[in-house]
Amino acid sequence: MRGLFTAGVLDVFMENGITFDGAVGVSAGACFGVNIKSHQIGRTIRYNKRFCEEWRYRSYRSLLLTGDLYGADFCYHELPDKLDIFDTDTFVNDPMEFYVVATDCVKGEPVYHKMTDGGCEDLEWIRASASMPLASKVVKLGEHHLLDGGITDSIPLEFMEKQGYEKNVVILTQPLSYVKHSYKKVMPLIKTTLHKYPNTIERIRTRHLMYNAQTTYVKVREESGDAFVIRPPEALGIGALEKDSLQMQRVYDIGRDTATSSLDAVRSFLDH
Secondary structure (H helix, E strand, O other): OOHHHHHHHHHHHHHOOOOOOEEEEEOHHHHHHHHHOOOOOOHHHHHHHHOOOOOOOEOHHHHHHHOOOEOHHHHHHHHHHHHOOOOHHHHHHOOOEEEEEEEEOOOOEEEEEEOOOOOHHHHHHHHHHOOOOOOOOOEEEOOEEEEEHHHOOOOOHHHHHHOOOOOEEEEOOOOOOOOOOOOHHHHHHHHHHOOOOHHHHHHHHOHHHHHHHHHHHHHHHHHOOOEEEEOOOOOOOOOOOOOOHHHHHHHHHHHHHHHHHHHHHHHHHHHO
Protein backbone atom coordinates (compact mmCIF):
# COMPACT_ATOMS: atom_id res chain seq x y z
CA MET A 1 0.00 0.00 0.00
CA ARG A 2 3.02 2.32 0.13
CA GLY A 3 2.67 2.19 -3.66
CA LEU A 4 -0.26 4.59 -3.37
CA PHE A 5 2.40 7.26 -2.83
CA THR A 6 3.76 6.38 -6.28
CA ALA A 7 0.24 6.50 -7.72
CA GLY A 8 -0.19 10.04 -6.40
CA VAL A 9 3.11 11.12 -7.94
CA LEU A 10 2.28 9.63 -11.34
CA ASP A 11 -1.20 11.14 -11.44
CA VAL A 12 0.29 14.60 -10.90
CA PHE A 13 2.81 13.93 -13.68
CA MET A 14 0.03 12.92 -16.06
CA GLU A 15 -2.12 15.91 -15.12
CA ASN A 16 0.79 18.23 -15.88
CA GLY A 17 1.91 16.67 -19.15
CA ILE A 18 5.17 15.17 -17.86
CA THR A 19 5.99 12.16 -20.02
CA PHE A 20 8.80 9.64 -20.25
CA ASP A 21 10.36 7.51 -22.98
CA GLY A 22 10.53 4.49 -20.70
CA ALA A 23 9.68 3.22 -17.24
CA VAL A 24 10.21 0.17 -15.07
CA GLY A 25 8.05 -1.02 -12.19
CA VAL A 26 8.67 -3.46 -9.40
CA SER A 27 5.94 -5.11 -7.31
CA ALA A 28 3.34 -2.45 -6.43
CA GLY A 29 5.30 -0.12 -8.69
CA ALA A 30 4.45 -2.42 -11.58
CA CYS A 31 0.78 -2.82 -10.59
CA PHE A 32 0.18 0.88 -10.14
CA GLY A 33 2.83 2.35 -12.43
CA VAL A 34 1.47 0.73 -15.56
CA ASN A 35 -1.40 3.22 -15.54
CA ILE A 36 0.96 5.96 -16.70
CA LYS A 37 1.25 4.23 -20.08
CA SER A 38 -2.52 3.78 -20.33
CA HIS A 39 -3.04 7.44 -19.28
CA GLN A 40 -5.58 6.48 -16.59
CA ILE A 41 -5.38 9.27 -14.04
CA GLY A 42 -6.92 8.30 -10.70
CA ARG A 43 -7.47 4.64 -11.55
CA THR A 44 -5.16 3.26 -8.85
CA ILE A 45 -6.63 5.15 -5.91
CA ARG A 46 -10.15 4.62 -7.25
CA TYR A 47 -10.10 0.84 -7.39
CA ASN A 48 -8.10 0.45 -4.19
CA LYS A 49 -10.67 2.45 -2.25
CA ARG A 50 -13.57 0.76 -4.01
CA PHE A 51 -12.40 -2.78 -3.28
CA CYS A 52 -10.45 -2.33 -0.03
CA GLU A 53 -12.99 -4.41 1.90
CA GLU A 54 -13.53 -7.02 -0.83
CA TRP A 55 -12.00 -10.28 0.40
CA ARG A 56 -11.27 -11.48 -3.12
CA TYR A 57 -9.06 -8.44 -3.66
CA ARG A 58 -6.86 -8.72 -0.59
CA SER A 59 -7.37 -10.75 2.59
CA TYR A 60 -6.12 -13.60 4.71
CA ARG A 61 -9.23 -15.44 3.57
CA SER A 62 -7.95 -15.17 0.01
CA LEU A 63 -4.53 -16.41 1.15
CA LEU A 64 -6.11 -19.42 2.86
CA LEU A 65 -8.45 -20.33 0.00
CA THR A 66 -6.31 -19.48 -3.03
CA GLY A 67 -2.71 -19.32 -1.82
CA ASP A 68 -2.50 -15.62 -2.72
CA LEU A 69 -3.03 -12.72 -0.33
CA TYR A 70 -4.02 -10.61 -3.34
CA GLY A 71 -6.51 -12.76 -5.23
CA ALA A 72 -4.97 -13.58 -8.60
CA ASP A 73 -8.16 -14.02 -10.60
CA PHE A 74 -9.90 -10.99 -9.09
CA CYS A 75 -6.94 -8.59 -9.21
CA TYR A 76 -5.49 -9.48 -12.59
CA HIS A 77 -8.53 -10.57 -14.57
CA GLU A 78 -11.91 -9.56 -13.21
CA LEU A 79 -10.84 -6.11 -12.05
CA PRO A 80 -8.95 -4.94 -15.20
CA ASP A 81 -11.29 -6.71 -17.63
CA LYS A 82 -14.68 -5.84 -16.10
CA LEU A 83 -14.72 -3.74 -12.91
CA ASP A 84 -12.25 -0.93 -13.60
CA ILE A 85 -11.19 -1.60 -17.16
CA PHE A 86 -7.54 -1.24 -18.08
CA ASP A 87 -7.25 0.79 -21.30
CA THR A 88 -5.19 -1.54 -23.47
CA ASP A 89 -5.76 0.51 -26.64
CA THR A 90 -4.16 3.60 -25.12
CA PHE A 91 -1.46 1.44 -23.56
CA VAL A 92 -0.48 0.01 -26.94
CA ASN A 93 -0.58 3.35 -28.74
CA ASP A 94 1.58 5.19 -26.22
CA PRO A 95 5.23 4.88 -27.37
CA MET A 96 6.69 4.65 -23.86
CA GLU A 97 8.51 1.43 -23.08
CA PHE A 98 7.27 -0.19 -19.87
CA TYR A 99 9.19 -2.97 -18.12
CA VAL A 100 8.34 -5.05 -15.09
CA VAL A 101 10.82 -6.91 -12.88
CA ALA A 102 10.21 -10.38 -11.45
CA THR A 103 12.51 -12.89 -9.76
CA ASP A 104 13.37 -16.18 -11.43
CA CYS A 105 13.06 -18.53 -8.45
CA VAL A 106 15.26 -21.27 -9.88
CA LYS A 107 18.18 -18.99 -10.72
CA GLY A 108 17.59 -16.43 -7.98
CA GLU A 109 18.05 -13.67 -10.55
CA PRO A 110 15.92 -10.78 -11.82
CA VAL A 111 13.98 -11.13 -15.06
CA TYR A 112 12.89 -8.06 -17.01
CA HIS A 113 9.77 -8.22 -19.16
CA LYS A 114 8.87 -5.51 -21.65
CA MET A 115 5.10 -5.22 -21.80
CA THR A 116 3.68 -5.05 -25.31
CA ASP A 117 -0.12 -5.16 -25.35
CA GLY A 118 -1.35 -4.99 -21.75
CA GLY A 119 -3.11 -8.30 -22.28
CA CYS A 120 -3.37 -11.43 -20.20
CA GLU A 121 0.30 -12.43 -20.37
CA ASP A 122 1.50 -8.93 -19.56
CA LEU A 123 -0.82 -8.81 -16.55
CA GLU A 124 0.54 -12.17 -15.39
CA TRP A 125 4.03 -10.66 -15.45
CA ILE A 126 2.76 -7.83 -13.26
CA ARG A 127 1.24 -10.43 -10.92
CA ALA A 128 4.58 -12.21 -10.77
CA SER A 129 6.39 -8.96 -10.02
CA ALA A 130 4.05 -8.34 -7.08
CA SER A 131 3.90 -11.91 -5.72
CA MET A 132 5.47 -11.54 -2.30
CA PRO A 133 7.10 -14.58 -0.65
CA LEU A 134 4.85 -16.22 1.98
CA ALA A 135 1.89 -14.20 0.66
CA SER A 136 1.73 -15.63 -2.86
CA LYS A 137 2.12 -18.76 -4.87
CA VAL A 138 5.00 -19.05 -7.30
CA VAL A 139 3.81 -17.81 -10.70
CA LYS A 140 4.65 -20.10 -13.62
CA LEU A 141 5.09 -18.30 -16.93
CA GLY A 142 6.64 -20.23 -19.78
CA GLU A 143 9.96 -21.60 -18.55
CA HIS A 144 10.02 -19.31 -15.56
CA HIS A 145 8.97 -19.84 -11.93
CA LEU A 146 8.54 -16.30 -10.64
CA LEU A 147 8.08 -14.22 -7.50
CA ASP A 148 8.38 -10.58 -6.41
CA GLY A 149 10.94 -8.62 -8.41
CA GLY A 150 11.92 -6.76 -5.27
CA ILE A 151 13.76 -9.85 -4.05
CA THR A 152 16.51 -9.39 -6.64
CA ASP A 153 16.19 -5.84 -8.00
CA SER A 154 14.23 -3.55 -5.72
CA ILE A 155 15.27 -0.27 -7.36
CA PRO A 156 16.21 -1.02 -10.99
CA LEU A 157 17.93 2.28 -11.78
CA GLU A 158 21.01 0.51 -13.15
CA PHE A 159 18.78 -1.58 -15.41
CA MET A 160 17.29 1.54 -16.98
CA GLU A 161 20.72 3.07 -17.43
CA LYS A 162 21.84 -0.08 -19.24
CA GLN A 163 18.87 0.33 -21.59
CA GLY A 164 20.32 3.70 -22.59
CA TYR A 165 18.23 5.99 -20.39
CA GLU A 166 20.67 8.66 -19.26
CA LYS A 167 18.33 10.74 -17.08
CA ASN A 168 15.97 8.91 -14.75
CA VAL A 169 13.30 9.97 -12.29
CA VAL A 170 13.27 7.52 -9.37
CA ILE A 171 10.19 7.24 -7.17
CA LEU A 172 10.86 5.64 -3.79
CA THR A 173 8.28 4.85 -1.11
CA GLN A 174 10.64 5.11 1.86
CA PRO A 175 12.18 8.33 3.24
CA LEU A 176 15.84 9.24 2.84
CA SER A 177 16.74 7.93 6.31
CA TYR A 178 15.31 4.43 5.73
CA VAL A 179 17.63 1.43 6.13
CA LYS A 180 16.36 -2.08 5.46
CA HIS A 181 17.18 -4.84 7.97
CA SER A 182 17.48 -8.58 7.53
CA TYR A 183 14.59 -11.05 7.53
CA LYS A 184 16.02 -13.25 10.29
CA LYS A 185 12.70 -13.86 12.02
CA VAL A 186 10.92 -15.20 8.95
CA MET A 187 13.82 -17.07 7.34
CA PRO A 188 12.86 -20.47 8.84
CA LEU A 189 9.43 -20.13 7.26
CA ILE A 190 10.95 -18.89 3.99
CA LYS A 191 13.26 -21.93 3.90
CA THR A 192 10.32 -24.28 4.43
CA THR A 193 8.04 -22.62 1.90
CA LEU A 194 10.63 -22.13 -0.84
CA HIS A 195 12.76 -25.23 -0.22
CA LYS A 196 12.72 -26.01 -3.96
CA TYR A 197 14.42 -22.71 -4.70
CA PRO A 198 17.66 -22.41 -2.68
CA ASN A 199 19.01 -19.57 -4.83
CA THR A 200 15.97 -17.45 -4.08
CA ILE A 201 16.18 -18.28 -0.38
CA GLU A 202 19.72 -16.91 -0.40
CA ARG A 203 18.63 -13.75 -2.21
CA ILE A 204 15.92 -13.15 0.39
CA ARG A 205 18.42 -13.75 3.20
CA THR A 206 20.70 -11.05 1.80
CA ARG A 207 18.05 -8.78 0.32
CA HIS A 208 18.66 -6.01 2.84
CA LEU A 209 22.27 -5.74 1.68
CA MET A 210 21.18 -5.42 -1.96
CA TYR A 211 18.48 -2.90 -1.14
CA ASN A 212 20.73 -0.68 0.96
CA ALA A 213 23.42 -0.78 -1.73
CA GLN A 214 20.84 0.31 -4.28
CA THR A 215 19.65 3.26 -2.19
CA THR A 216 23.29 4.30 -1.87
CA TYR A 217 23.68 4.09 -5.64
CA VAL A 218 20.54 6.17 -6.13
CA LYS A 219 21.98 8.87 -3.85
CA VAL A 220 25.23 8.90 -5.85
CA ARG A 221 23.35 9.31 -9.14
CA GLU A 222 21.14 11.96 -7.58
CA GLU A 223 24.14 13.95 -6.38
CA SER A 224 25.79 13.70 -9.80
CA GLY A 225 22.68 15.10 -11.47
CA ASP A 226 21.92 11.94 -13.44
CA ALA A 227 18.82 11.00 -11.43
CA PHE A 228 15.99 12.95 -9.87
CA VAL A 229 14.59 11.24 -6.78
CA ILE A 230 11.13 11.66 -5.29
CA ARG A 231 10.71 10.28 -1.77
CA PRO A 232 8.11 10.69 0.96
CA PRO A 233 9.25 13.20 3.60
CA GLU A 234 8.77 10.60 6.34
CA ALA A 235 7.65 6.99 6.79
CA LEU A 236 4.21 6.53 5.27
CA GLY A 237 2.85 4.41 8.12
CA ILE A 238 0.59 2.14 6.12
CA GLY A 239 0.51 -1.66 6.08
CA ALA A 240 0.08 -4.12 3.21
CA LEU A 241 -3.38 -5.07 4.43
CA GLU A 242 -4.70 -1.56 5.08
CA LYS A 243 -8.48 -1.46 4.54
CA ASP A 244 -9.17 2.08 5.68
CA SER A 245 -9.90 4.14 2.58
CA LEU A 246 -9.00 7.32 4.48
CA GLN A 247 -5.50 5.99 5.11
CA MET A 248 -5.19 5.06 1.45
CA GLN A 249 -6.22 8.55 0.44
CA ARG A 250 -3.76 10.04 2.94
CA VAL A 251 -0.79 8.19 1.41
CA TYR A 252 -1.94 8.97 -2.12
CA ASP A 253 -2.25 12.65 -1.21
CA ILE A 254 1.28 12.69 0.21
CA GLY A 255 2.45 11.47 -3.18
CA ARG A 256 0.45 14.18 -4.91
CA ASP A 257 1.78 16.89 -2.61
CA THR A 258 5.38 15.72 -2.98
CA ALA A 259 5.10 15.61 -6.77
CA THR A 260 3.37 18.99 -6.97
CA SER A 261 6.12 20.66 -4.98
CA SER A 262 8.71 19.05 -7.28
CA LEU A 263 7.13 19.86 -10.66
CA ASP A 264 9.40 22.75 -11.61
CA ALA A 265 12.50 20.85 -10.55
CA VAL A 266 11.43 17.73 -12.47
CA ARG A 267 10.79 19.76 -15.62
CA SER A 268 14.16 21.47 -15.30
CA PHE A 269 15.90 18.13 -14.79
CA LEU A 270 14.26 16.57 -17.86
CA ASP A 271 14.84 19.61 -20.07
CA HIS A 272 18.58 19.84 -19.51
